[in-house]
Amino acid sequence: MARKIMFKDAINEAICLEMARDESVILLGLDVAGAAGTDQERDAWGGVLGVTKGIYPKFPDRVIDTPISESAYIGAAVGASACGMRAIGELMFSDFLGVCFDQLYNQAAKFRYMFGGKAVTPVTIRTMIGAGFSAAAQHSQSPYSMFAHVPGLKSIIPSNPYDAKGLLAACIQDDDPCVFFEHKALYTMKGEVPEEHYTIPLGKANVVQEGKDVTIVALARMVQVATQAAKALAKEGIECTIIDPRTISPLDKDTIFSSVEKTGRLVVVDEDNDRCGFATDIVGMVAQDLFRSLKAAPQMVTPPFVPVPFAANLEAEYIPNAAKVQAAVRKTLE
Amino acid sequence: MKAQLSKEDLLRAYRKMREIREFEDRVHVEFAKGTLPGFVHLYSGEEAVAVGVCEHLNDLDRIASTHRGHGHCIAKGVDLVGMMAEIYGKQTGTCGGKGGSMHIADLDKGMMGANGIVGAGPPLVAGAALASKLRKDGSVGVVFFGDGASNQGTNFESMNLAVTLELPMIFVLENNGYAESTSVKYSAKVGSENIADRARGFGMPAVTVDGNDFFAVYEAAGEAIERARKGGGPTFLECKTLRYYGHFEGDAQTYRPKDEVKNARANNCPLKRFAAAAVEAGLVEAAELEAIDKDVLALVEKAVKEAEAAPQPDMSALLTDVYVSY
Numbered sequence: 105m106a107r108k109i110m111f112k113d114a115i116n117e118a119i120c121l122e123m124a125r126d127e128s129v130i131l132l133g134l135d136v137a138g139a140a141g142t143d144q145e146r147d148a149w150g151g152v153l154g155v156t157k158g159i160y161p162k163f164p165d166r167v168i169d170t171p172i173s174e175s176a177y178i179g180a181a182v183g184a185s186a187c188g189m190r191a192i193g194e195l196m197f198s199d200f201l202g203v204c205f206d207q208l209y210n211q212a213a214k215f216r217y218m219f220g221g222k223a224v225t226p227v228t229i230r231t232m233i234g235a236g237f238s239a240a241a242q243h244s245q246s247p248y249s250m251f252a253h254v255p256g257l258k259s260i261i262p263s264n265p266y267d268a269k270g271l272l273a274a275c276i277q278d279d280d281p282c283v284f285f286e287h288k289a290l291y292t293m294k295g296e297v298p299e300e301h302y303t304i305p306l307g308k309a310n311v312v313q314e315g316k317d318v319t320i321v322a323l324a325r326m327v328q329v330a331t332q333a334a335k336a337l338a339k340e341g342i343e344c345t346i347i348d349p350r351t352i353s354p355l356d357k358d359t360i361f362s363s364v365e366k367t368g369r370l371v372v373v374d375e376d377n378d379r380c381g382f383a384t385d386i387v388g389m390v391a392q393d394l395f396r397s398l399k400a401a402p403q404m405v406t407p408p409f410v411p412v413p414f415a416a417n418l419e420a421e422y423i424p425n426a427a428k429v430q431a432a433v434r435k436t437l438e
Numbered sequence: 439m440k441a442q443l444s445k446e447d448l449l450r451a452y453r454k455m456r457e458i459r460e461f462e463d464r465v466h467v468e469f470a471k472g473t474l475p476g477f478v479h480l481y482s483g484e485e486a487v488a489v490g491v492c493e494h495l496n497d498l499d500r501i502a503s504t505h506r507g508h509g510h511c512i513a514k515g516v517d518l519v520g521m522m523a524e525i526y527g528k529q530t531g532t533c534g535g536k537g538g539s540m541h542i543a544d545l546d547k548g549m550m551g552a553n554g555i556v557g558a559g560p561p562l563v564a565g566a567a568l569a570s571k572l573r574k575d576g577s578v579g580v581v582f583f584g585d586g587a588s589n590q591g592t593n594f595e596s597m598n599l600a601v602t603l604e605l606p607m608i609f610v611l612e613n614n615g616y617a618e619s620t621s622v623k624y625s626a627k628v629g630s631e632n633i634a635d636r637a638r639g640f641g642m643p644a645v646t647v648d649g650n651d652f653f654a655v656y657e658a659a660g661e662a663i664e665r666a667r668k669g670g671g672p673t674f675l676e677c678k679t680l681r682y683y684g685h686f687e688g689d690a691q692t693y694r695p696k697d698e699v700k701n702a703r704a705n706n707c708p709l710k711r712f713a714a715a716a717v718e719a720g721l722v723e724a725a726e727l728e729a730i731d732k733d734v735l736a737l738v739e740k741a742v743k744e745a746e747a748a749p750q751p752d753m754s755a756l757l758t759d760v761y762v763s764y
Contacts, residue, residue: 130572165572171602176595179561180568183579186550187500187569206592210555211562218541219551220534221759255760279762307764354764 106298111262112155112291114269115230119156119192121301122276123163126190129276131159132168132177133194133230140169152196153232153291174200178229179207182281185227186215190276195231198285199245212281213256227282228275233261234287234325234375235423241411244419246324246374249381251283252353258282258306259353263327265295267350270304278306287324287375307354311363315343318433319363321386322348322373326424330373333429342433352382357389364390368399369436373424378406403432443656448722451493451652453730455485455709457518458509460731460738462683465508465525468742469687475527478539481509483650483682483699486708487612488513490655491580491675494663498577500548500566502559504612505540506681507552510582516544522741528748535751536759557590559583560609564596567605567672578606578666585626586617588633597640597674606666608659609637611676612649618685619693637674649677650708653715680706 109117123129137160138149146164150157160167170177174195181193195201201208208229215223235244252259258280262268268286275282312327313334322330327348334344345363349356364370370390372383383404390402405424413419443451462482469478481488484506492501492513503510511521516532524531525539532542543551550566553559559581567579587593588611600607611633617625626633637644643662647654655677662673680702684691716722 130568132568168568168603171595171598173595173599175592176561176564176599179558179592179596180565180599183502183550183562183565184569184572185565186545186562187566189565189569189572191565206555206558207561211553211558214541215543215551216761217759218533218537219543219545220532220536222533222545223543224762258761258764280764 106296108294109265109297110291111265111268111293111295112153114265114297115155115272115286116157116159117297118269118272118276119159120162122273123159123166125301128188129190129192130166130168130184131156131192131194132170132181134170134172134196136194137167137169151194153288155291156194174204175207178204179211181227181229182207182212182225186223186225190226190228192228192230192276195229197243198231198233198247199242201231201247201250208251208257208281208283209254213254217256224279225281226279229283231283231285232288233285234289235412235419236289238414238416238419240414244412246285246376248283248285248352249376249385252382256281257353258351259285260306260351261285261323262350263290263324263348265293265297267304267310269297270302271306271350273301274303274306277303282306285324289325304350306351307356308350309356309359310348310350311359312346312348313344315345317343317367318369318371318436319345319347319360319367320371320373320429320433321360322346323352323382324375326373326375329424329426330429332426333433336426336430337433342437344433360386361390361394364394365397368397370398370402371405371429371432371436372402373405373429375407375423377409378404379409381406400436400438403435405429405432445722447493448716449726449730451489452709452712452716452727453734454489454513455652455712456730456734457737458482458485458488458512459709460734461512461518461522462508464738464742466683466687474525476538478525478687479506479685480681480683480687481506483702483708484612484614484679485509486652486655486712487610487649487677487679488582490652491608491610491659493656494660495548495578495580497546497548498575499580500550500563500577501580501582502550502563503552503582504559504584504587505552505554505556506584507540507542511542511544511549511552514549515547516542516549518737519741519744523745523748526745526748527750528745529751530744530748534755536755557583557587557592560593560596563607564599564605567600567607568603570606571603576667578608578663580608580610582610582612584617585611585613585615585622585633589617589625597637597642597672600672601641604669604671606669607672608662608666609672609674610659611674613676613678614681616681616685616693632676634674634676642672642674644674644676646676646678649679650706650711652708652712
């Protein structure tokens with residue numbers, strides 16, 4: 105059996121392996137090493153939650169602490185990548201996209217198209233998502249749908265340590281701009297992760313489990329929620345397929361469609377609200393292309409259309425849970 | 439300074455400035471006919487800035503540009519014929535007709551693109567300069583931006599980042615007096631008369647020069663670029679100049695004093711000033727400059743004819759070049 109390591113260590117390992125393999129890989133962001141400009145030892149933080157700790161001592165020239173200037177350093181990651189580097193820019197919380205969005209939305213995403221196919225911008229942006237820590241409305245969002253909506257960007261959302269390592273390695277090696285979303289509640293999740301280097305292709309879903317009755321599509325932490333719900337439903341004799349797309353742009357439509365064709369029922373579980381978002385997107389494409397295969401109306405289990413609340417009881421109600429997923433699944437079987 | 443420029447250097451610089459002027463004046467004429475698509479922002483009047491800076495650069499050095507990007511492209515060596523076709527939205531354009539006037543780029547020439555977003559260039563060039571620094575290849579990054587963009591947060595953040603990381607980067611402010619229709623006297627009161635004073639506050643050398651004087655720009659840019667190549671960090675270079683046309687083609691320019699452009703064209707034209715100084719100093723002959731004028735006129739005529747005759751992009755181009763792989 106392979107050794108078990110935490111999700112955050114899988115990310116750290118992927119970065120180290122890529123930096124060792126390829127000298128053009130650089131890491132920049134706020135406190136990615138830490139203690140810059142102080143008399144104390146560097147590598148004090150390794151990112152706000154310690155995900156990149158230990159990388160600076162190995163690659164001191166290529167781990168670059170920046171001022172709190174997301175526009176400048178995310179833009180610099182994009183610019184350096186358009187000039188032959190493979191930059192990993194860390195945007196601490198995805199909620200902060202608002203202060204640097206132009207550099208991704210109008211610059212990185214569009215270079216290749218605007219410049220007639222001549223630009224290659226192999227930048228990777230790592231950023232945290234997810235509620236559950238009473239971090240409230242500006243540190244808890246899961247806004248990957250906004251990135252997935254932009255042609256030219258790729259959106260990657262791992263749900264376990266094995267996928268995190270393989271998908272991040274694939275992002276760093278990929279020649280397109282990738283945004284890699286790390287759910288902060290998964291950082292301490294342990295799982296089997298090979299020590300050696302490997303990649304997982306972007307755009308290939310993972311079928312977590314197969315069952316004949318209902319197809320559940322879920323991302324990141326919602327894969328655990330879906331699995332919990334499926335276990336409870338199995339006791340009632342309801343068998344669920346769970347599909348983790350792993351990347352939502354590119355999206356493995358084929359795997360989702362072939363499952364829905366078999367089950368005729370679809371439930372999408374997402375930690376982002378359903379207005380113009382991932383859940384609506386999946387339901388929309390299934391409704392358009394597989395209408396005749398459906399035995400029941402597709403269901404979405406998503407937070408209400410409100411900012412992420414602070415109070416623990418409100419936040420707990422905000423986040424989709426297994427009971428809500430079970431109810432949605434039962435609804436497709438009515 | 440003039441003495442440091444060989445006759446060949448002088449003629450090449452003059453040719454570049456003439457190419458920009460002729461190209462822009464012709465685009466102005468063609469646009470007025472209604473045959474050109476999209477939004478066009480012309481660089482006529484500011485030639486000494488782009489050429490005075492880019493004459494120090496090679497293909498490894500990177501620049502990023504603005505809405506008003508044609509001059510920077512030409513100065514950095516982008517093919518003028520391909521540029522005209524791009525502005526016409528044709529398949530033979532520099533970007534295959536998919537970028538247009540505001541997005542011309544040629545990365546092989548170190549030209550990272552004109553840009554439709556005001557103030558987008560400084561972070562990108564900070565990244566280019568970071569790449570230069572890490573590769574230790576002696577190359578530099580130069581960002582051109584206007585007095586309008588000088589108020590964008592991206593610019594301030596990038597100045598700070600460039601100083602923090604000691605990047606080989608030059609901030610070239612083209613202060614043409616107007617951010618669209620808004621006077622720099624209104625929008626840039628912070629600091630003093632010179633926006634360069636702000637940069638000094640970030641801890642980098644900053645100079646203000648007459649942007650219509652090629653030799654002044656060339657000398658100041660040369661010092662800044664040399665310092666950056668040697669690891670001396672960023673410099674801010676403010677060039678005071680004037681654009682001869684509106685913010686965009688079609689701008690009625692009611693905000694400008696009467697005869698502002700007429701007077702500038704007569705008395706403060708960077709090409710005329712260059713020619714007068716170089717001829718008077720006996721470095722070049724008037725006839726040599728006239729021969730260049732004639733050559734460039736023919737080149738721009740050829741560019742327009744070829745652009746007009748070129749095919750539109752194939753319909754398949756709609757769906758290509760979004761990703762390297764997907």
